[in-house]
Amino acid sequence: MTASSAAEKSSAALSIGDKAPDFTLPTDGSGSVSLSKLKGKNVVLYFYPKDDTPGCTIEAKDFRDLMKDFEKSNTVILGMSKDDVKSHDKFKQKFCLPFTLASDVDGTTCEAYGVWVEKSMYGKKYMGIDRTTFLIDSHGKIAQIWSKVKVEGHAKEVLEAAKGL
Numbered sequence: 001m002t003a004s005s006a007a008e009k010s011s012a013a014l015s016i017g018d019k020a021p022d023f024t025l026p027t028d029g030s031g032s033v034s035l036s037k038l039k040g041k042n043v044v045l046y047f048y049p050k051d052d053t054p055g056c057t058i059e060a061k062d063f064r065d066l067m068k069d070f071e072k073s074n075t076v077i078l079g080m081s082k083d084d085v086k087s088h089d090k091f092k093q094k095f096c097l098p099f100t101l102a103s104d105v106d107g108t109t110c111e112a113y114g115v116w117v118e119k120s121m122y123g124k125k126y127m128g129i130d131r132t133t134f135l136i137d138s139h140g141k142i143a144q145i146w147s148k149v150k151v152e153g154h155a156k157e158v159l160e161a162a163k164g165l
Helices: 004-008 055-063 069-070 085-094 108-112 154-163
Strands: 024-027 031-034 042-047 073-081 102-105 116-121 124-129 132-136 142-148
Touching: 024 085, 031 102, 042 154, 055 069, 055 154, 069 073, 069 124, 069 154, 102 108, 108 154, 132 154, 142 154
Parallel strands: 042 073, 073 102
Antiparallel strands: 024 031, 024 102, 042 132, 116 124, 132 142
């Protein structure tokens, strides 16, 4: 997917150019994160379904491996799922993840970003997180959205977009 086609994708709730919804959530390491406190930096906010599952692990490791390049582009990486903080702590430690993992246990932020959706597997419907990444610029505006992310090559594509901010 090219950056231009990625820019055309949007979640149901938000579009490119919208102000990113603010949030304050608990994180790994007994911390907390607020989007509003990250102003002045670009933010990669990536939503993923579950800690320590195959696709989510590949995605996290790819962002981890490009962390220094994101930092050179004034960009912070923030992963988010509905897993609790203890799960995030284990996931982060197991794979040496150098970025923050936010816990949205009640799903309020997932809903605000339009990533809590009905899914289907083997004919069974259920609610879950649509793997989606938002690139938020240093002013808090959504610069790009990638929906229904395929993890292979995704982190590199996001990095290229971040370099352009």
